[in-house]
Amino acid sequence: MRAAPLLLCSARAFASFALRGSGRPDAPRIAWSFWDKGADRLPDFRRLCVETWAAQNPTWRIAILDQENVFEYLAASDLPRLWKEMYVPWQADAVRLALLAKYGGLWIDASTICFQPFEGWFYGPILAEDRPEDLAAFYFSAWGCEMHKSKEFVENWVMAARAEHPLMIAWHALFNGYWNSKSRADALSMFLDPPGVPEHPLFRDVDLSHLNRFGQDLRNYLLMHAAFKKMIDQYPEFRRIWQEEMVLIRADDTAFWHMEEPDVHWDPAAGVRKWRGSADSAWLAYVHKSCPVLKFTRDTAQLLDQLPRAGCLQAGTCLGEAFKIALQAGEGRKGEPLGET
Template identity: 25%
Template sequence: MHAGANNDTDSSTAEEYMAQLELPQASWLQKRHAVTSQKNVWTFWNKGWKAMHPWAQRNVINWVRKLGPDWTVHVLDAVPESETHVKHFVEPSFFPEAFNNGTMDGLFVGPHQGDLVRLPLLWKYGGAWMDVGTLLFRHLDDIWWNRIIDPASPCELGGFAVEFREKYYTMLNGFLVCQSGNPFIKRWHDIYLSLWGPSTTNATGFHKHPLLAHIKAIETPSDRVIEDPEMITAVDVMLDYLAHFLCLERLRGLSDPNDGFDGAEYFATKIFLAPAMQELFALQPLTQWSGNEQNSLLRTRLDDPQDEVWQKANAYVRDAFANQSAIKVSRGPKNPKLVCLAELWDQEEFKDADHGEGTFASYLRYGSIHYDQTRDLVPMVLERSENTLKLGLLEPLKDLMQ
């Protein structure tokens, strides 16, 4: 739909949406399904569908409704004996011992299990990876897929880019689109897998690993605008949490003399990126990254007095329908002074806040399925890195300095 399209609604739209929530997709998503094409959506919740928070389940159900029968949504897990365990799709050789034997520990077991499974699934089968915290607004055919399958297009991998240092952008790993056999995806996973030794059970210290120690520190967009130092997550904790991104940065900076693969050239010419702060995270700077304010805005009722809060909620929702590909509701490393929207929606008190009857949240849910965008998704133009290292994929930089 156009940015100026008429989206007027009232509580009846929300009620109609609520009436459709009990759908057969929920039971269907708990079963294993054959891969019959490359139009797959892959996602993962390590403890299984029934342990997933209801708001995230509604996200996934709505993917099915938005995408229709041409795309198959696969929800995988790491629950022993589960018929949707990732082991039914990917061989154990793609994972470290700690994943295969269930001994992963530390602060970020779920996120790092997700980091381990997303790239092998894309490399083997193709399609899209989306984190469960994604509210989808555009059809995947329009989010890079049609370009990727076009023989005349140079695009082989699509994603969203965020500024991790001033004027320096890198690709997020929570929303990726490609065909099977993608060479960048496989090498990225090989680097990450190599961080996990036979006895490694968590990611503590990963940012100091010999393969990554030369990578410049990265920071989140919120770190650059939040003035309270107590609200900024400790650097070492954040870098270990983002080790998967550091592996991407390593690959992006390599020209491998062994097989000739130039990561910098591939990143600049074969990966199409759109700006994440516009396409996925527009709600964050609007609210100074405050989950409490985001929750308050979305819980505002459509029939409330049209005060300043109502106007802000209304403007945001209309912009989301017209100008965002999705909303990524993220957690990140736990920080007692920075409350994320996902943490609030996980709580019993707000278990229905993402779709409360007559609210802007419910309107978002409704529009994400029933409204379509007509704007083109224009790729960013990023310059090729000139600091390429002539280095083997798994060759530590220190070996060259000795």
């Protein structure tokens, strides 16, 4: 299968699209993402992921921002003062918050395969006039305050919002406020040498213990998650919105199901072996029915980035058969509503 040209949405096209109308003006049918090197330098694996978004959502626009074209959509003041010097995952966090707060739409990481149209399982309530939900996201219950039950660990790799939603505006402001208090050295720090979130005045009275689990202290790296926890702990209105007006989908047995499998159990190398191995019909049936998207963690995705397009599409493998399903046109397919509100 040859690579199809990616029909990406430019800033000018998005402005025209938004002005012309695409249903609700505050809920555009646009999927945002970020790849710092530019869409034309996506590895074959991630390019195929993006192609699945287009296949399943043929009426949607796709905008992949990078370190240059980001300023066609956002002003410098929309991003932290040190944005250009920040570690790339934090750059992406700043961009996703700014875009969703300003324009609305759906954010999706480039390491995500889409199997079902966004509106069938995720974005439909946001488009509907008669539904209270203005936001949508996955939550990972394994990292909830009540482990495997509660929903505080709201993920950011697929999320959606109506434009100018007050929770998104506050989340964006809190994230930028933290970074605008930091130094250049903090912006350049990497995963093993992060800036001090728990000790910062903004978070000193916030219980972030759920981000320190399974031998991993992620309180610094997961700043977006820490900021969300502060909002729902300290602001009753945001807690009410989270409890009553968000589409929340459990990631443990959907988007992260493949990482939870016993023969993988969050080991990137084991995950790649599974994906490059033979697919069985029961495994594929579960993916097709129960997983509207599958999200690959950073380490697993980086290993898959080494594969050529032909390797990603190899028939009979889990990865090849999954892409075969996901690249089928999405018109007429309906995902089952999975949200819990």
